[in-house]
Amino acid sequence: MGRTLPSITQEFLQEEASFARFRRALRRSDQIVLDDLFALARQHLAATAYASHALPFETLLLCMLLEEHKEVMKLKQHMAASRIGNE
Amino acid sequence: MNILPILHTGKLILITSSHETREQITVLTAELALRGAVTILDGGNRFAAYQTIRMLRRRTHNIEEAANRIFVRRAFTCYQMLTLLENSPSLQQPYIIMDMFATFYDENVQLKEADRLLDRCLVQLDRLRLTGPVVITMKPHPDRVFLFERLLARADHIFELEIPYPVISQMALF
Amino acid sequence: MSNELHGWLLDILPNEQGLTIWILGEDGKRHALSHDFPIAFYAAGPAEQLRRLWKWLQQQPENPKLSREERRDLFAGSIPVLAVELTYPSDLTPLFNRTSLEFPDLIYYNADIPISLRYTARYGVFPLADCEIKIDPSGYVTDIRSTQTAWEVDLPLPPLTILGLEPECDPFHAAPTKVFIQTPKARFSLDLEPARAFMIGLRAIFIRHDPDLLLTAWGDTWLLPKLLQMSKETGIDLPLNRDPDQSIKHREARTYYAYGQVIHRGKQVLLAGRWHIDIHNAVMYHDYGLEGVWELARVTGLPVQTVARVSPGTGISSMQIVTALKEGVLVPWHKQQAEHTKSIMDLIHADMGGLVFQPTIGLHKDVAEIDFISMYPSVMARFNISPETILPGIREQNTDLPATSTEQGLIPKTLEPLLKKRIAIKMQLLTMSKWDMRYKSYKARSAAHKWLLVTCFGYLGYKNARFGKIEAHEAVTAYGREALLRAKEAAEDMGFTVLHMYVDGLWVQKKGSNKVQDLQPLLDEILNRTGLPIALDGIYRWISFLPSRLNKNVPVANRYFGVFQSGEVKCRGIELRRHDTPKFISEIQNEVLEILARSPDVEHIFEYLPKIQSLIDGKLYDLRHQRIPLEKLIVRQTLSRPINEYRVPSPAATAAKQLEEVGKFLRPGQTVRFIYILGVPGVYAWDLEQTLDPKTIDVNIYKKLLDRAMETVLQPFVSIQAQPFLPLLVSGAGD
Numbered sequence: 001m002g003r004t005l006p007s008i009t010q011e012f013l014q015e016e017a018s019f020a021r022f023r024r025a026l027r028r029s030d031q032i033v034l035d036d037l038f039a040l041a042r043q044h045l046a047a048t049a050y051a052s053h054a055l056p057f058e059t060l061l062l063c064m065l066l067e068e069h070k071e072v073m074k075l076k077q078h079m080a081a082s083r084i085g086n087e
Numbered sequence: 088m089n090i091l092p093i094l095h096t097g098k099l100i101l102i103t104s105s106h107e108t109r110e111q112i113t114v115l116t117a118e119l120a121l122r123g124a125v126t127i128l129d130g131g132n133r134f135a136a137y138q139t140i141r142m143l144r145r146r147t148h149n150i151e152e153a154a155n156r157i158f159v160r161r162a163f164t165c166y167q168m169l170t171l172l173e174n175s176p177s178l179q180q181p182y183i184i185m186d187m188f189a190t191f192y193d194e195n196v197q198l199k200e201a202d203r204l205l206d207r208c209l210v211q212l213d214r215l216r217l218t219g220p221v222v223i224t225m226k227p228h229p230d231r232v233f234l235f236e237r238l239l240a241r242a243d244h245i246f247e248l249e250i251p252y253p254v255i256s257q258m259a260l261f
Numbered sequence: 262m263s264n265e266l267h268g269w270l271l272d273i274l275p276n277e278q279g280l281t282i283w284i285l286g287e288d289g290k291r292h293a294l295s296h297d298f299p300i301a302f303y304a305a306g307p308a309e310q311l312r313r314l315w316k317w318l319q320q321q322p323e324n325p326k327l328s329r330e331e332r333r334d335l336f337a338g339s340i341p342v343l344a345v346e347l348t349y350p351s352d353l354t355p356l357f358n359r360t361s362l363e364f365p366d367l368i369y370y371n372a373d374i375p376i377s378l379r380y381t382a383r384y385g386v387f388p389l390a391d392c393e394i395k396i397d398p399s400g401y402v403t404d405i406r407s408t409q410t411a412w413e414v415d416l417p418l419p420p421l422t423i424l425g426l427e428p429e430c431d432p433f434h435a436a437p438t439k440v441f442i443q444t445p446k447a448r449f450s451l452d453l454e455p456a457r458a459f460m461i462g463l464r465a466i467f468i469r470h471d472p473d474l475l476l477t478a479w480g481d482t483w484l485l486p487k488l489l490q491m492s493k494e495t496g497i498d499l500p501l502n503r504d505p506d507q508s509i510k511h512r513e514a515r516t517y518y519a520y521g522q523v524i525h526r527g528k529q530v531l532l533a534g535r536w537h538i539d540i541h542n543a544v545m546y547h548d549y550g551l552e553g554v555w556e557l558a559r560v561t562g563l564p565v566q567t568v569a570r571v572s573p574g575t576g577i578s579s580m581q582i583v584t585a586l587k588e589g590v591l592v593p594w595h596k597q598q599a600e601h602t603k604s605i606m607d608l609i610h611a612d613m614g615g616l617v618f619q620p621t622i623g624l625h626k627d628v629a630e631i632d633f634i635s636m637y638p639s640v641m642a643r644f645n646i647s648p649e650t651i652l653p654g655i656r657e658q659n660t661d662l663p664a665t666s667t668e669q670g671l672i673p674k675t676l677e678p679l680l681k682k683r684i685a686i687k688m689q690l691l692t693m694s695k696w697d698m699r700y701k702s703y704k705a706r707s708a709a710h711k712w713l714l715v716t717c718f719g720y721l722g723y724k725n726a727r728f729g730k731i732e733a734h735e736a737v738t739a740y741g742r743e744a745l746l747r748a749k750e751a752a753e754d755m756g757f758t759v760l761h762m763y764v765d766g767l768w769v770q771k772k773g774s775n776k777v778q779d780l781q782p783l784l785d786e787i788l789n790r791t792g793l794p795i796a797l798d799g800i801y802r803w804i805s806f807l808p809s810r811l812n813k814n815v816p817v818a819n820r821y822f823g824v825f826q827s828g829e830v831k832c833r834g835i836e837l838r839r840h841d842t843p844k845f846i847s848e849i850q851n852e853v854l855e856i857l858a859r860s861p862d863v864e865h866i867f868e869y870l871p872k873i874q875s876l877i878d879g880k881l882y883d884l885r886h887q888r889i890p891l892e893k894l895i896v897r898q899t900l901s902r903p904i905n906e907y908r909v910p911s912p913a914a915t916a917a918k919q920l921e922e923v924g925k926f927l928r929p930g931q932t933v934r935f936i937y938i939l940g941v942p943g944v945y946a947w948d949l950e951q952t953l954d955p956k957t958i959d960v961n962i963y964k965k966l967l968d969r970a971m972e973t974v975l976q977p978f979v980s981i982q983a984q985p986f987l988p989l990l991v992s993g994a995g996d
Contacts, residue, residue, distance in 0.1 A: 004132050004161060005612045011137060039814050046618040046762070050742060052610045054140045054150055126602070136605050136612075157605040161731065163724035170599040203365050 008049035008056070012042060015057050040067035090115060093244055094181060094220045099212060101238060102224045104248035109135050111248070112185060112224060116157060117142035124180045126158040128171050131186025134159055165190040165204050172211035177218040184223045188235070192228045205234055209241060266292060266394045269419035270386050270407075271473060272564055273377045274507060274533055275351040280376065281504060282402060283534055284394065285419050285473065293504065293534065294394065296402040300379055301346040302357055303332060303591060306367040311343045314364050318345060321359070323352040332370070333590050335649045335671060335728065336598060342370065342591070350376055361594075370591035378579055381562035382586035387411050388558040388565055389419060411559040412678040414685050415699075418555060424472035432483040433925065434948045440484070444470055460497040463488070467500050474536045474565075475501070476551075481539040482514075485530040503534025516930045517572070523901055525930030529570055536566035543569040545712055552705035553712075560679060560713070574720045576713050577675075581728050584675040598730050601653040610661070611735040615764030616742050619816040620806035624977045625760055626863055627775040628768050628823070630798040631784065633744060634684060635711070636765035637718035638676050639793050640740040647672035648721070648730030662743055663736040671728055676717065683710040684794060691796075741765065744791040751786045761806060763819050768804065775800055775826075799825040803863045805977040807835070822974060824858040836970040844893040845963065849880050850970045857974070866978055877971060884963055887955035894963060895934045895947050902929050912937070916946035923949060937962040 006014070016038050023031055041048075041063040048059045090100060102108055116139050119125040127134055136159075143153045160175075162168035168190050175182065187208075191201045215221050223242075227235040239245065268286035275281075276295070284292040304314055318325055326346040331339050345360075347353050357372045381387050390407040397403050409416060425443030429450070439450045440459075444466065451462050477484050485501070489509070492499045502509055512529040527542045538554065540546050545553065546569070557568045561579040568576065585592050603611065633639065640646060644662075647670025655664040686707050693700055720726050722734030741764065748767055749759050757769040774780065780797050787795050804823025809815040820834030832838060832854065837847035853873050860866045883889050898913035904921065907914040916935035917927045925948060927933055934947035937959040945953055 003612055003614070004129070004134055005136055005609065007614070036814075039812065042815055043619045046616045049613055050616060050746075052606075052613065054154055054606065054609065055144060056137065134608075136609055139605065151606070154605050158602045159605060159608050160600045160602050162599060163731075164596065166595050166597060167599040167724075170597050174599070200365070207366070 008045045011056050012038075012045060012048075012060065015060060037064045040064050043067065090222065090244075090246070091118060094119075094222070096179070096219055097216055098220045098243045099216050099241055100220065100222045100244045100246070101242035102222065102246045102248065103227060103235065104224070105226060106248070108224045108226075108248060109133060109138070112183060113138045113142050115222070116183060117146060117153075119181055119183075120153045120156045121146055124156045124158065124178070126160070126175070126178070126180060126182050128168070128175065128182060128184045129159060129161045129186070130168050130184065131189035132161060132163065134161070134185060162190055165193065165196055165201065169204050169208055169211075172208050172215070175211070175215060177215060179218050181220045181222065182215055184221065186225060187223050187238075188225045188228065188231070191234055192231060198231065198233075201231065201234060202237075205237060209237070212241065264396045264398075266294075266396060268292065268392060268394070270388060270390050270392050270405075271419075272388070272534065272536070273380050274504065275349075275376050276506060277351065278349060280350060280380070281506075281534075282394075282405070283504075284392065285421070289420070291471070291473070291503070291534075294396060294402050295400060296405070297348075298350055298376075298380065298383075299326075299346055299348050300350045300353055300371075300376075301344050302353060302372045303330075303342040303344055303370040304360070304364070304367045305334070305340055305342045305370070306364075308341075310364065310367060311341075314343060314360070314367065317363060318360070321356060323347055323349075323356045325352075325356065333588075334370075334593075335585070335590050350379075368597065369594040371586075372594040374582055374586070374592055375563065375567075375579070377564050377567075378562050378582050379586065382583045385410070387560075387562050388568075389416070389555055390559070391417070391419075411562075412682050414682060414689070416559065421473040422470055423474045423476055424466070424470055425476045426480065426484060427478040428484060431948075432479055435950050442466060443476075456491050457495050457497065460491055460495050460499065464497060464499055471503065472535060474538065475532065477537065477539050479539060479541055480537055481529045481542040482527040484539075485537065486528075501537075502532050507533030509533070514928070516928050523899070523930040524572070525928055526570070526572070531566055536564075536569075538566060538569045544571065545708070548712070549705040549708040552702045553709035556706040556709045557713070560682075560710075574716055574723060574726070577717045577720050578726065578728075580675050580679070580713070581671060584671055585728070588671070588674070590671065593727050596725060596727055596729065598648065600731050611732075611739070613735075613742070614738055616745050616762060617764060617818045618762040619818060620761035620768070620821065622806050622808045622814075622816045624803055624805045624863060625770060625801075626803050628760060628770045628801045628804045629774070629780050630766060630768050630801065630804075631748075631780070631787070631795055632766040632798050633748075633791075634687065634794040634796055635680060635714045636741055636744065636793065637737050638680055638714040640737050640744065641717070641721075642673045642676045642680055643792050644736075644740050645670050645673050646733055646736050646740070648728055648733045651730065651732045651736055653732055660743070662739055663732065665736070672717070672721065672733070676714070679710060679713065683707065683714065686710070687796075744793050747790045748787045748795070751790050752783060755783055755786065757783065761818070761821075766798070799827070799829070799831070801825055801831075802861075807973065807976075822854060824854075828858050830854045830858050835973050836966075841896055841898050842970070843896050843963070843966070845880075845884070845889050846966050846970050848893070849876070849967065850974055852876060853971065853974050857978075870978070873975070877967070881964065881967070884958075884960055884967075887958070891936060891953060891955060891958075894936050894958065896936070897932050897934050899932050900927055900929050910942075912944045915942045916944045919944075919946040920948055 023034055026034060041060040044063040044066070048056055048063060051059050053059045093100065102111070113135050116125060116127065120143060139157065140150060140154055143150050147153055160171050162171050168187070191205070212221055223238065225235065225238070266284060266286055268284040271283040271285050273280055273282055278295065280296045280298045282294045282296050284294060286292050304311060315327055318327055328344045330342055330344045332342045334340050347356065357369070361369060377388070384405050386392055386405055386407045391409050392405055392407050394402055395404040422445060427441045428437035429439050429441060430437050437453065439452045441448065441450045451459050453459050488499055488501070510531040512531070514526060514528040516523060516525045529542065530537055543554065554565060554569045557563070557576055558565045561568055561576045562583050563571065563576065563579050582592050645665045650665040650668070650670035652664045652666060656662060657664045686703050690703050690707060693703065718737055721729050721737065722731060723729050745762055745765065745767070749762060752759055752767060752769045757771045757774070759767060759769050761768040769783070777797060777800070784795055784797060801823040802825065804821055807817060807820045809817045817834065822830065822832035822835055824830055835850070836842045837850045853876065856869050856873055856876070857866060860869050896912070900913060900917055904914050904917050910918070912935060913933050917933045920927060920933070935944045936947060936953060937943060938945045938953070938957045939959050943959065
């Protein structure tokens, strides 16, 4: 019995594709940023699948935020370290 | 295709198309779920759960509540399709039978056997529609047209969906 | 007065009157014994229809014995059935076929069970089992029992006589002119022409050796049909069958779709009284060989020559049937069970496979890989998951896992002894030296067990499985996900970083944990939290998780290579694991990995790069100067559909078309072999018989393939060197 629902990867690709029009109207530089955001979300597909949220895109948005925040924390640490170094 | 106005108890509504009818069924399921419970019997292993929920999202904020009114059962062989129909209770709710014949097109199932099983399925369809409307989607199969024809004879309304008109040339800019 | 015979069970065949039991006696002789073996099928349904069936059956020439009985349906419990018993087993199929046509609406049980499974269930004997047999004066078996069970780890093999026959070359590539013959003592060849001389010679060999097993290459698809034809033409009888009363059975080739693949099985030639196995038409033969075939016959109860050829699922299904028969559970003819009602949210929760995480891309040191042992079968056995034990809609306390009933289910009951045997063999293998006499046999049997166990899970969800049910299939994955997450939590609680997780395996890392004993507490804790057996696969000196080829930032699950502390290389998802990669490429990739493995640690790897450089230079030189044997440049691809359905002909389709033009037809699921050549259409089918001029090889395509394979294994080390090393290594070489 084959699976009925698309795999989370397929679902992810569909969600990404549904923003094709949005992406097209963005500046080239912003397109790259958008692609980055999706690539970030992709790292958490297993968790997204396991969450089995009714609207997976909501979980994907959270994944993007999560990665963003990780980056912010890393930068904060970096800043703090260099401040100490300068003192 | 607007089925809702004719969706009454006692009606057997047949939607046939040589292409994908998932989209239409998704919309119909979402519309019905806003009003009450609906059961999908899926013969083609293609029920589009996520799309249905996205359709609900456009219509209501209370997705969970509506989603919990959509019920699904899947059949992977024609024997299972018959079993599904046989033990589906008569409810005052609509039934949607998706790709009813997909499992009947299995070439390992002989024509005579498919016909015999259909006989028994038809009895069940008549039972189910006594208490609620039944919507059936199917794709005709060139080698097994008799299945389609026999169902056709029972149907109260038939929708034949055309293949979408192919866009050959780009529309004029002005 | 009865006689006793001691020997090994070779085969069970229905004859006109009962069964013929083939025994290889202690005395070294082959005995064909008769055994009365009445068998029954059952019908259930409305009482009025059963009465009509009764009357109808009374008039049938087979004269079945009829009775009303109560029997156990796995799902419905005890039900009234009409039992139809036949004195002669060979009468069952014809009578049942007529019955089911006449009364199609009834539910039938035990209608299509292979006779060997019924026999195994009744007497507890199995192919190759050591048996004690009682025989009455007229030569009939009155009792048979085995002194062993199939679940013992060391089962001695009977002293079988094997005769090997192999044409000198692949008959689909070129016409063979002779056949190699391997007798128990010698290997020699016989010329196919003149036909009379060949047949006389072969006949003498058959009579002299009277083999139990005829082991051939292309015997199903070419050699045996050819021998039968030659026998007809020359009038020289060849005793292919040992049983003179039985005919040779032919099965047509077939193509089917299973487990997401198109599979092609060539036609089959099956013998009576001895076995025929064609090594090219046997399933997984390259993986487990004859040892695996013996083991499968023992544990499944299927005849040796059948089990060598069965499709995935048949083996495990046979084991389930034997369990059902032993337990007095009816074996349904058609599966009837349908899915219970689910809400859309239930569907989203349940319709999900194993968890596949994205690994942390890059090179990692001192990484331990731990795997659940046969995770899904263990889950079924441990949590009693079986189609009849799932309680629909009910959850285990304090979890969202599907609840199961307490009485042991059919599937767990079937799996338990097999799992125990597998784990026992695996444990022995862990400590056994590679030079131990049992090592190869254990390895092969372990591979055969693995094949059965892996299939078991898929089979639970297979639409035609007699004892399958989608809820049970979904429950297994739900427990699997839970186990993996609990393992992750245990690892993290104990200070490990989890680098990757894939369905039933975890790759973990912790500073200072690079010895086997450092991992033991984690293994214990996981066992404690999940109840499932888990083992350390090994500790990598280093491992590299690779990104997607299309996007360097996107990690890909299960694509990695690394070196264990033992120096052994393990890789997944890279070129050398793919069966379509030409040998030329996979051999070089393998060599490169072996060179990398010599480095004691990551820090010293760059010292080995010059060696790799010269290896690649040398191979490219050989390629340009036609020094690579053409066989190593062959690409093998499986046709996924009929040739005329390829919209843009792929190289494989083009090659298949070339073969079609010379009358060699390939079907979907079959493999086409070709070589990339210069010009149009760019490929040359290997099985076109003309010899290929090595100068026409398309060197650039092979070089590109090599570039890619080298990039895969070298990219993780590029950053170690200050200057970009990779372009120099591959593209720059010799250009």
